[in-house]
Amino acid sequence: MSATGWFAVRAPLSPRRKLILGVVSFVLPLLLWCGVSYLPFVWHPQVLVTQAGDVEYFEPGMRMDRAVFDEEVVAMKEAGQIPPAGEPANPVYLPAPHEVARAFYTAFTTEPEQKDAPWLHESLWHSMKIIFWGFLASSLIGVPLGILCGTYSAIARVNEPFIEFFRYLPAPAFGALAVAILGIHDGPKIAIIFIGTFFQQVLVISNTTRKLDFGLLEAALTLGTKRLRLITRVVIPGILPDLYRDQRVLLGWAWTYLIVAELIGTSSGITFFITQQARYQHFDNVYAAIAMIGVIGLGIDLLLAWLGRHLFPWDRSQGKH
Secondary structure: OOOOOOOOOOOOOOHHHHHHHHHHHHHHHHHHHHHHHHOOOOOOOEEEEEEOOOOOOOOOOOEEEHHHHHHHHHHHHHOOOOOOEEEEEOOOOOOOHHHHHHHHHHHHHOOOOOOOOOOHHHHHHHHHHHHHHHHHHHHHHHHHHHHHHHHOHHHHHHHHHHHHHHOOOOHHHHHHHHHHHHOOOHHHHHHHHHHHHHHHHHHHHHHHHHOOOHHHHHHHHHOOOOHHHHHHHHHHHHHHHHHHHHHHHHHHHHHHOHHHHHOOOOOOHHHHHHHHHHHOOOHHHHHHHHHHHHHHHHHHHHHHHHHHHHHOOOOOOOOOO
């Protein structure tokens, strides 16, 4: 097989092939969703009643299991009464793609059903602030500590055994304690984002720091570089591109803790919007809100990747995938 073929091992792809494969990665699941939504023979376990006939408890717009509907049709025919009519349908919790696409617009333009509830854009902005402050606090402590642990074995031995233990503790388990200490508003939510990313951050960054060529450290020490200058002039510049990529990955982890964090104390942010829409069975809005989280997260990651290529043009690993 050619070294530049589609399945060449670790070979860089051309910009055109990157674009094609990137589009395909989204098109394939979308086609599957369309098949499930629009093709009755794929998966339509329910029936949407269009005419109730003589069935007393049937109403137009009602969804029910196909087996129950078929039983009522047979019963009405045997009794010489008007049978109900309906069309294949999926459960209400699985809206079609066009319904979710419409909800992307209407969710921003439709007033919340609950009085004084925030609009979607207000909920999204609130969630992004929770992510920002939680991850910023985590990074201000985790990045320096991770670099120190990766550089000095004694510091690593003092910190990493406990951090290894603590990282296995689920962050949501500290929800009640965070509320007791920080109150019921944004404090405990930021704390959960912090707990969920800090301990992982220290270990990931320390491991990245250890990958720095030890020869560089030896040369710097031989030339008389002191401890602080060793960190600022040798270690940090040497790991900066990898450190930047680590932060991009860890920021994604922060987003995964968002929903759990916002359920602690008073419900807020995008979680509050999702919960309210699910309560009124507006699942098209639920899917739209979940998709918006993905779009925002992916958009931020692509922006950071683009910025990284300009900040670290010497990094050969940039843009290879």
